[in-house]
Amino acid sequence: MKKNTLACLAFLSLTLTNKTFAQKADTVDVTNIKFKVEAAPEWSALLKRDSGxxxxxxxxxxxxxxxxxxQAKANDKVLFIFSDSMIGAVRDNTTAPGAVMIHNAVAELKGNEPLDKQMKFYWDKNAKGEPESVFIPHTPNTGPTDYYWLGDGFVNQALNNNIYIFGYRVHNVSNEAFGFREVGNTLIKIPTNSKPPYKDLKQMDTPFYLMDKKGESGSFGAGIYVNTKEAGAPKPDGYIYVYGVRGMAKHMMVARVLPKDFENYSKWTFYDGKAWVSDMEQVANVTSSVSNELSFSPLPDGRYALIFQVGGMTTSVGMRIGASPVGPFGPIIKLWDCKPDLTAKTFVVYNAKAHPSLSKPGELLISYNINSVDFLNDLKKYPNLYRPRFIRVKFE
Structure with missing residues (x-):
């Protein structure tokens, strides 16, 4: 009887908490916000490089x-993680012979200023001494041709300050529009104080890749919000929120877990639109038209900013205001038109996101990526096309 009574009280408490949470969120203005936006050329220039x-x-x-x-302090270090990366040199306004693409690389920046002397890039080398990806999938579910693109990551202060990064297992296919397909989701764990290229890292398959009845796939790791006191969250509830994206409509999903349980997949719960449930198949779409990489950040006024590329690959950097880590979310607010960066008709823009640790108080520094659908030919003509560009949003 006592166990049943305690269980009922716990259920009632959870129900009341969710109801109160929803009522408070419904009173938040998710439509109106004052801001100014400008280019951040000093950050764009940091990643315009001619060697390495x-x-x-x-x-x-x-x-x-x-x-x-x-914002990070002057003596802090910020880890940059990149997916497909070009390694080599630019000479006479074209790529020099020997340039190669690897599937991921990293860099470390000391401080919070875009100073080239404070930033160092890292990649691995194969047995022949040639550039190689830092992260190569080696898990039980890995296929022979799989490689990693990277999702978001964070330092888990509850688990020995290990770095956790989501790794998407991808392989090339001939019958897909873009020539590749995501086939699985993993966690990469980098031990504290480990140095690139992280020879002591651990990789773990996760269940966080899903396929619905319509054949549309989704995956978690597009963005992470660490809502803990230790991470500096303004309204901490102690959870790690992990955002996922699925389907052609770019629907966004939300999962959460306590930091200490991050590797225990059975402890993860998923937002079904009203409550947190253990069945991932019941996860709700909380908003749409986001991009496969995004960010979720607190605003100075207590609300939240979801930053993304509108619809995945349009020319607009977008923001939705959120009342809480699960919404409700307001309409798309277009922050920036990237068309001036499209030097050629073959250029495309994608995957905008914010970088709070590089942002001054009251601002968000935001990056977006430039690529080409005629990549190899355009790279010869525009050798520095393939790199992030940055803008700065100042909230009033």
Whole structure:
């Protein structure tokens, strides 16, 4: 009887909490906000390079001190993680012979200023001494031709300050529009104090890749919000929120877990639109038209900013205001038109996101990626096309 009574009380408490949570969220204005936006050319210039790493996408930034909210200090280090990256050199306004693409690379920036002397890039080398990806999938579910693109990551202060990064297992296919397909989701764990190229890392398959009845796939790891006191969150509830994206409509999903349980998949719960449930198949779409990489950040006024490329690959950097880590979310607010960066008709824009640890108080520094559908030919003509560009949003 006592166990049943306690269970009922716990259920009632959870129900009341969810109802109160929803009522408070419904009173938040998710439509109106005052801001100014401008280019951040000094940050764009930081990644315009002529040797070593000279191009890439998939940029996420991870403050290595674990303070996700608030600008990094002068002596702090911020880890940059990139997906497909060009390694080699640019000579006479074209790519020099020997340039190669690897599937991911990293860099470390000391401080919070875009100073080339404070930033160092890293990649691995194969047995022949040639550039190689830092992260190569080696899990039980890995196929022979799988490689990694990277999702978001963070420093888990509850688990020995290990770095956790989502790795999407991808392989090339001939019958897909873009020539590749995501086939699985993994966690990459980098031990604290490990140095690139992280020879002591651990990789773990996760169940966080899903396929619905319509054949549309989805995956978690597009963005992470560390809502803990230790990470500097303004309204901490102690959870790690992990955002996922699925389907052609770019629907966004939300999962959460306590930091100490991050590797225990049975402890993860998923937002079904009203409550947190253990069945991932019941996860709701909380908003749509986002991109496969995004960010979720607190705003100075207590609301939240979801930053993304509208619809995945349009020319607009977008923002939705959120009342809480699960919404409700307001309409798309277009922050920036990327068309001036499209030097050629073959150029495309994708995967905008914010970088709070590089942002001054009251601002968000935002990156977006430039690529080409005629990549190899355009790279010869525009050798620095393939790199992130940055803008700065100032909230009033």
């Amino acid at each position: 790493w000279f191009g890439g996408d998939g940029i996420y930034t991870i403050p290595l001190n674990g303070r996700e909210t608030g």
